[in-house]
Amino acid sequence: MSTTIAPHRGTPSRVRRALRAGADFRRWQARTGDLLETLAIASLLAVVAQFLLGGGSHDLVAGTGSTMLVAVGRLTGLVAMDLLLIQLLLAARVPWVDRVYGMDRALKAHRILGRVTVPLVLVHVGAIILGYAVRDALHGPFGPVVETFRLLTGGSDLLFAFGATALLVVVAVTSVSIARRKASYEWWHVVHLTSYAAVVLAVPHELSMGSDFTASAWARTYWWTLFVLVAASVVWWRLLVPVARSLRHGLRVSDVVEESPGVWSVRMTGRDLDRLPVRAGQYLNWRFLSPRLFASAHPWSLSSAPDGRHLRITVRDLGDHSSRLAGLRPGTRVLFEGPYGAFTSRNRVRRRVLLLAAGIGVTPVRSILEELVRHGHAGPGDVTVVYRANTEAELALRHELEHLAEVGGHRLLLLVGPPVQGSWLPAGSTRRKGEQPSDARRLAGLVPDLARHEAYVCGPGTWMDLVHHSLREGGIPKTHIHDERFSW
Incomplete structure (x- = not known):
């Protein structure tokens, strides 16, 4: 054991207090999450409204061909920058944002926004180039090429903007699943740091004279406020706070x-x-x-x-x-x-707890079990730990789990065996008409009253997907299944 466990007795009063705290935390999560999503939507609506009310609606509907193309480019550029700043705010690791979404939800939101942002940036660049080429009567296949050269040599802010676009494309390409699997975490992380550089490079172009970002006092105030808020969040939470905490502790x-x-x-x-x-x-x-x-x-x-x-x-x-x-x-x-991360027992609202782990995913599961035992937040028999491994040798921290389960009066199920295609469980001996029972049925047989548990899952991504399916089929609602995925 890493530490000596001095458990509190898991009395009904202790358990009730833990569950009440979990219910309060969930209500706070729901309210805060709704507020954050409302603010994100409101920011997009504000950007579109500012553009339309500033003359953009006329350019889109009643303008000439070149004017309409440029208007599309202007609008997509505004929306793309707003989405990019939201992504950076998600990546800033603001604590109360992290507690609401956790790593998994934040990464999903970040990826979804990225899949929208980069195409919008490309549409922005393409529409602007085509619109200017039409305006300057540069026809034929080489017209956009000539217009691009003119723009690149027309001012440093446009050169920086093209550089920002190139960096965002590199980030998008390295975010594709195939590229992520082939790249090391270190390389992926370095490449994604360039998204900060992309925003910095784009700022001179966005805040130049005549830009939609500076078209009115309201627009200037909005964008400057957003730039400062995001920059301050990144510098404070990703640089200053980590340095201060590292020095302090x-x-x-x-x-x-x-x-x-x-x-x-x-x-x-x-x-x-x-x-x-x-x-x-x-x-x-x-x-x-x-x-x-x-x-x-x-x-x-x-x-x-x-x-x-x-x-x-x-x-x-x-x-x-x-x-x-x-x-x-x-x-x-x-x-x-x-x-x-939000993979903690803080959001638990059910008395019975099911902890499922595979491989090195046992580490956070083991720490949660220790917390429940040490603080008496679960009564004897309330916790079931399911630990999946291909061989006995892969059961890391096994003896610690056995000790914690014994001290707290909980159950530990060690499921060992080679992987089975389409299943997260090892091959079972119980068969019906020559067919293997479903994972959900087998799990329900292992864990009585399965549907009444709060479930925490950690392991390889594909394995967790299969576990989620079994838990849902076994009657546990999605809101009572928690995981944290450490893919990038």
């Missing part, structure tokens, strides 16, 4: 332990860790100041519940960076960003 590696073949735990100590606002199940971006690790930070979940004295992560060898953690020396300084 002074984290250092205390020891590194091999838990199983290819799996290591890194334990860290520091100052005033009881004041770090972190919960079991959350993750932080860790940067170890050793010669081969300091260049990049990686997101890893806590594998033990925070106790105010130590923090611990457990990492499987999935690449060069993770394997190098085995060579960390005690005393190595650690910088960190976070904590991040």
Whole structure:
């Protein structure tokens, strides 16, 4: 065990208090989420309204061919920039935004907006070029080429704008699933940092004289406010706060332990860790100041519940960076960003809890189990842990889970066996008419009263998709199934 567990008795009063707190938190999440989405929609409507009321409606409907093309380019440019700033705000890791959406929902929103933003930028550029080419009577296939050359040599702000477009296209290409699978996390992260550079490069063009961004006092106020808000959020939450917290808490590696073949735990100590606002199940971006690790930070979940004295992560060898953690020396300084994520028991509203993990996804599940046991937020028998692995050797932290389950009076189910196509469970021995029972039926047989549980799921993405399907089929509503996906 990483720490000595001194559990509180899971009395009905303790459990009720935990569930009431979860219900209050969910109500806050719903209200805040609705407010954020309303503000995002309102910002888009405000941008479109400003354009239309400023003469854009006439250009779109009653203008000449060139005027209409340019108007389309102007409008798509305004909407694209508004969406891009919303994406950067999601990426700024503002704590109350992170608590509402968590990493998974924020990434989904970021990707969806990205799939809309980059095409809008390309339409913006293409419509402007074609419109100016028509206006200047540059006909034929080379007309747009000539107009592009004129624009590029017509001023530095347009040259910067073309550079911003190129960077956004690179980010979009590297976000395609195939590209993401082939790229390392370090490379992907570096490429996506260029989205900040793209916004900076675009600002001179957007705020130039005669631009729709500066067409009126209202427009100037709106865009300057939005630029400052996003820039301040990024600088404050992604730079200043992480640096201040790292300096304040002074984290250092205390020891590194091999838990199983290819799996290591890194334990860290520091100052005033009881004041770090972190919960079991959350993750932080860790940067170890050793010669081969300091260049990049990686997101890893806590594998033990925070106790105010130590923090611990457990990492499987999935690449060069993770394997190098085995060579960390005690005393190595650690910088960190976070904590991040909404994969915590804070949003629990049901007495019974089902924790499902596969592979190294056991780390946040193990920390949540420890928190429930340590603070008495679950009565004996209220928690069932399902741990899936292909072989016994892959059951990292097994003995810790067994100890926690025994101390809290909970159930631990170890499901070991090779993967089965289309199933998240190992092959079962129970058959009916020669057919394997569905995963939902098998899970219901393993977990009595399945539909009355609050479920937490962590593991490989495809595995979690199958688990979600089984849980829904087994009667657990979507609102009571929680996960955090660490894909990029």
